[in-house]
Amino acid sequence: MKICFIGPSMGDCGGVQRVMAVIANGLSADHEVTMISLDNDTERSFYPLADKVRLVNYNDYHYNKNWIARGIRGLAKRRQKVLPASLAKYAYFPEYLIDGVCNLVKQGEYDCVIGSTVSSAVLVGLMKEKLPGVRLIGWHHNSYEIYFQTPVHGFLIQRKLSAIALRKLDALITLTAHDAGKYQEQMKINAGYIYNPLSFSSQQKSTLTDKILLFVGRLERKQKGTDMLLDIAEELFHHRGYGDWKLRIIGNGSGYKDTEEDIRRHGLEDQVELLGEREEVIPFYREASVFVSTSRWEGFGLVITEAMECGLPVVSFRTDGPSEIIRDGQDGILIDNYRKGQFADALERLMTDEELRKRMGTAATERAEEFNLAHILRKWESVLTGDTPYL
Structure with missing residues (x-):
């Protein structure tokens, strides 16, 4: 054909x-x-x-x-x-x-x-x-x-x-x-x-022990919610005492400069790494412990299945695509749109409970097989x- x-x-x-x-x-x-x-x-x-x-x-x-x-x-x-x-x-x-x-x-x-x-x-x-x-x-x-x-x-x-x-x-x-x-x-x-x-398979999974949160996606504030992402990061790193954790942001787009400015405005230069566009993202998935999706809308969420393939639990707002991918409470956590406080609460649970991360990470790997x-x-x-x- x-x-x-x-x-x-x-x-x-x-x-x-x-x-x-x-x-x-x-x-x-x-x-x-x-x-x-x-x-x-x-x-x-x-x-x-x-x-x-x-x-x-x-x-x-x-x-x-x-x-x-x-x-x-x-x-x-x-x-x-x-x-x-x-x-x-x-x-x-x-x-x-x-x-x-x-x-x-x-x-x-x-x-x-x-x-x-x-x-x-x-x-x-x-x-x-x-x-x-x-x-x-x-x-x-x-x-x-x-x-x-x-x-x-x-x-x-x-x-x-x-x-x-x-x-x-x-x-x-x-x-x-x-x-x-x-x-x-x-x-x-x-x-x-x-x-x-899935665009790749990964035999090696994350150990879920490094204190790294990961975001991967186009840096477009209106859709991807990078403004909310950094609000949540400020809450966790500055107000809840998790300054020993890092947030890595991988991606490029029309909102790159806005994201840089938001990082400075929140005083997050030491906690947030803005890494730009990367052709090879698998190592970053493997080094992270939780994947974060703050999109205001998402038709599917390819990066969510990629994160799951690498054994990461995912926290996401309850938008269309992620709601069909993530089994709430099993391989990730879905948050009512757009409750930033609830989102920070969910991340805090995973950041403080390694056993929970690993249980959800194992379930995420199993879920990824369906894609x-x-x-x-x-x-x-x-x-x-x-x-x-x-x-």
Whole structure:
């Protein structure tokens, strides 16, 4: 089978790109796999791709630059009003843009095309009539509420168009059962879900004895809650007397400088290590004793399963993805959104009770086995062939 992924720049570091690379590499063992990377400014992928995975950059992909279309987008963004489907299509997905991507798909003679972001999934749905005989799949990496009920990603504006386009797909895959249900409830789309796979396996686990808390993720304050993370760190290190512990923060993003400033503002320069972007994160998981996720929303939480694979208990707010991954009280602790005091209490329990950490760490390792790549690839094979369209 010839498979084509359409998605974001693979030159960027991010959870979407990481899991796309893992799935593409896995499928390339038995299939021809191409990744069409939209607006990529580099010839390489940030995450390693198998030799059999071909990367194609399509840098002519961009929104309609017509001044009327730009005006519609600007006004809609300011007012956060849902546009009529026809107007949204004119402003965001003009025919020449659809035709350009269609031509790439036709040239590749692909059997299956996977739109790997919400925007790409809508684009692929709008290509349906132009690609007879090609199996078209959408793959969403965040929650329905974030895409279509808040202005964060801008698809609130395009909700009517998105509903029409996504219904045309042969399958829509989300990351959680919660989100699959939301698409059925809100858009009458019979979606399925497949959890993200682990991107690595680790025979060596953390000893859970070093006094290190770990955060891994994009440094974007609004989503990842780095402001709350440092509020909690100040409470623990300055007010509850755990100054002998450290918090390591791994990641980069638009909020990097804000995070630096927050560390200084809280007086945490001696307790918080801001380590930036790292291609190799496994050693940091192995050296930590508790993993921390302070996201205000999380479609899945790939770093949570990675932490579990390395034997770490996890403390997270009760958002969509983590709520399906973490078994509260067994392999981690879920905190009501966004109770920072409760979060600090949970961390304090784990910081002071090594036996509890180790019991939860063992359970976390067992839970991580359910996200192994071979298991996840079998589900994707069923979707690609249409044998099990809705999981």
